[in-house]
Amino acid sequence: MTPNPDNNFPSIEQTVxxxxxxxxxxxxxxxxxxxxxxxxxxxxxxxxxxxxLSVFQLSIMMTITSKDDPTKRLTLNKKTxxxxxxxxxxxxxSALSWDTYDKHLNYDEVKLRFxxxxxxxxxSRWLILILVSFANASFCGLxxxxxxxxxxVFVATLAGFFVRQEMxxxxxxxxxxxxxxxxxxxxxxxxxxxxHWGNTPEIALASCxxxxxxxxPLINSVLDIIEGHILTGIARLVNASSLIVxxxxxxxxxxxxxxxxxx
Amino acid sequence: xxxxxxIQLIVIDGIMAAITAIGFAISSNPSRKAILVSAFLAxxxxxxxxxxxxxxxEISISxxxxxxxxxxxxxxxxxxxxxxxxVFSFPxxxxxxxxxxxxRTILSLIKFMQSTDKIKxxxxxxxxxxxxxxxxxxLLALVVGVSLPVLLFPKLSFxxxxxx
Numbered sequence: 516m517t518p519n520p521d522n523n524f525p526s527i528e529q530t531v532x533x534x535x536x537x538x539x540x541x542x543x544x545x546x547x548x549x550x551x552x553x554x555x556x557x558x559x560x561x562x563x564x565x566x567x568l569s570v571f572q573l574s575i576m577m578t579i580t581s582k583d584d585p586t587k588r589l590t591l592n593k594k595t596x597x598x599x600x601x602x603x604x605x606x607x608x609s610a611l612s613w614d615t616y617d618k619h620l621n622y623d624e625v626k627l628r629f630x631x632x633x634x635x636x637x638x639s640r641w642l643i644l645i646l647v648s649f650a651n652a653s654f655c656g657l658x659x660x661x662x663x664x665x666x667x668v669f670v671a672t673l674a675g676f677f678v679r680q681e682m683x684x685x686x687x688x689x690x691x692x693x694x695x696x697x698x699x700x701x702x703x704x705x706x707x708x709x710x711h712w713g714n715t716p717e718i719a720l721a722s723c724x725x726x727x728x729x730x731x732p733l734i735n736s737v738l739d740i741i742e743g744h745i746l747t748g749i750a751r752l753v754n755a756s757s758l759i760v761x762x763x764x765x766x767x768x769x770x771x772x773x774x775x776x777x778x
Numbered sequence: 779x780x781x782x783x784x785i786q787l788i789v790i791d792g793i794m795a796a797i798t799a800i801g802f803a804i805s806s807n808p809s810r811k812a813i814l815v816s817a818f819l820a821x822x823x824x825x826x827x828x829x830x831x832x833x834x835x836e837i838s839i840s841x842x843x844x845x846x847x848x849x850x851x852x853x854x855x856x857x858x859x860x861x862x863x864x865v866f867s868f869p870x871x872x873x874x875x876x877x878x879x880x881x882r883t884i885l886s887l888i889k890f891m892q893s894t895d896k897i898k899x900x901x902x903x904x905x906x907x908x909x910x911x912x913x914x915x916x917l918l919a920l921v922v923g924v925s926l927p928v929l930l931f932p933k934l935s936f937x938x939x940x941x942x
Contacts, residue, residue: 545806550862553936602808602865606939609862613940637807650801653794657824658878721881728875730868731806737921738864741929763884770888 525622527589530562531579533626535593538568538575540633541608544601547735548744551575554612558625561616572750600731607632640680647726648672655722663713664722667704671723675700690761697724697765705773720770727762729755784832788825795824795873803869808861815855816866823848824873838915841874845923853927856938863935867924876916882909 525533534555541551548570555577559566564579574594581587611632615625651672655665679696683689704723707716732755739748799820803813823844830840852867886905893899928935 546862547864550936600806602806602812602862606809606812606861606865609939610860613937617940638804643805646801646804648801650798653797653801654873654877656794657791657798657873717881718878721878725875725877726802728802728872730802730872733917734864734868734921734924738925738928741925763880766881767884767888770884 525562527564527579527581527587529622530559530564531577531589531591533622533629534559534566534579535575535577535591537608537612537629538570538577539593539595540604540629542570542575543596543598544604545598545731545735546605546609547738547742548747549738549742550605550609554609557612557616561619562622570744570747572747572754598732601637603635604632607635644673644676644680647676651722651726654725655718658718658722660715660718660722661713664707664715664719667707667712667716667719668723671700671703671719672726674703675723676726690757693727693758693761694765694768697727697762698769700724700726701766701769702773705769709773720766724762724766727758729758732758784829788828791828792821792825796821798873799869802872803866806865806869808865811859812861812866815852815859816869819848819851819855819866819870820873822851823870827874838912838919841916842919842923844874845871845920846926849924849927852924853931853935853938857934860939862938863928871920871924874916874920876913879909879913879916883913 537558538551538555541554546554551570552568555568556566559579563582565582566580567578569576572595574592576590576592578588578590608629611625611628614620614628620628648669652665652669655668660668675696678699679692682692682695700723701720704719705716707713707719713719732751736748736751736755739745739751796817799816800813803816808816826847827840827844830843831837848870849863849867852863852870855866856863883906886902886909890899890902890906893902
């Protein structure tokens with residue numbers, strides 16, 4: 516347990532604590548399994564340990580073994596945080612792992628840089644709200660919607676995305692969040708039908724919930740399955756598909772409620 | 779259609795795709811450079827797909843071609859700005875999500891549920907499967923196409939953040 520004087524070879528407890536924190540942070544910011552595995556093993560290698568890692572949807576399990584003395588080993592099971600996609604963390608932590616490997620950074624330095632990385636602020640939620648609304652409105656433009664449809668989609672996304680942000684802050688179940696957000700967006704976009712605004716009200720309805728597309732879980736699941744981490748891949752796929760299904764249910768309910776049977 | 783008209787349409791398409799990509803990229807909180815790259819790739823990709831579809835190619839095949847091009851290009855950009863490729867490869871594919879087909883799938887399901895006319899219901903079932911299959915195949919083309927480079931060049935795609 517006594518740390519080395521220059522701290523270049525940290526104790527096994529210190530290493531497993533730091534590495535499991537890094538792995539959890541990578542998992543909750545949306546890295547795929549292979550990247551987590553490679554980043555963390557690379558860092559363990561540079562500290563003089565060998566690492567085995569299992570990644571599940573809600574927890575990670577890692578065992579590290581000393582290279583000099585194989586009887587010295589430690590296993591840790593750690594709960595991951597709730598998924599909040601943050602690609603700045605993924606790319607910075609990935610760069611940190613290469614730096615650790617190439618420049619042989621010592622333990623304290625790695626720990627310091629890790630805490631610097633995870634204390635970075637996210638982009639302001641209001642900026643995200645505005646930009647996502649513009650993005651969804653131009654989605655409507657891509658589907659050849661007219662100016663009324665584009666305006667409706669902008670307002671619908673503004674309302675729906677705001678509701679989603681508020682509900683996620685209050686830790687409402689994410690399936691409920693997606694359903695109700697899609698429902699509200701669908702109701703607002705359906706107004707084009709009710710009041711006969713413009714010529715393409717169906718395009719407004721079609722593009723108003725596209726901001727829900729769970730792109731990152733979907734692509735991560737395919738990458739995981741291709742690379743052989745089938746179990747994690749399927750867990751992510753089920754997660755992404757349930758979000759898509761909930762979005763569809765929200766839109767479906769809104770459409771039934773508005774009685775758009777002549778669509 | 780004359781060539782200048784076609785070019786104008788492709789440019790407008792590209793600009794709208796870029797706005798879409800910026801909006802969807804920013805919600806995954808990437809670095810500023812990555813946002814710009816994804817906007818550029820989205821404009822390029824969607825414009826290219828627009829051109830392919832206009833020249834008569836099937837939608838899911840053209841999506842697959844464009845998705846794999848974007849995957850390769852994003853690996854190149856990843857190498858330049860030292861950032862994992864999936865950071866900007868997905869937002870730049872988002873403008874190609876088959877929203878309209880997905881919507882029509884739900885719509886035909888609702889119509890099928892509400893109608894009692896047997897002849898009409900057969901049409902709704904056909905619509906449901908046609909639109910549903912198109913949605914599914916475009917989605918598959920997108921994700922498989924974009925993960926192809928990671929599959930082909932695993933070493934390279936994991937070492938893009940390395941600098942020395």
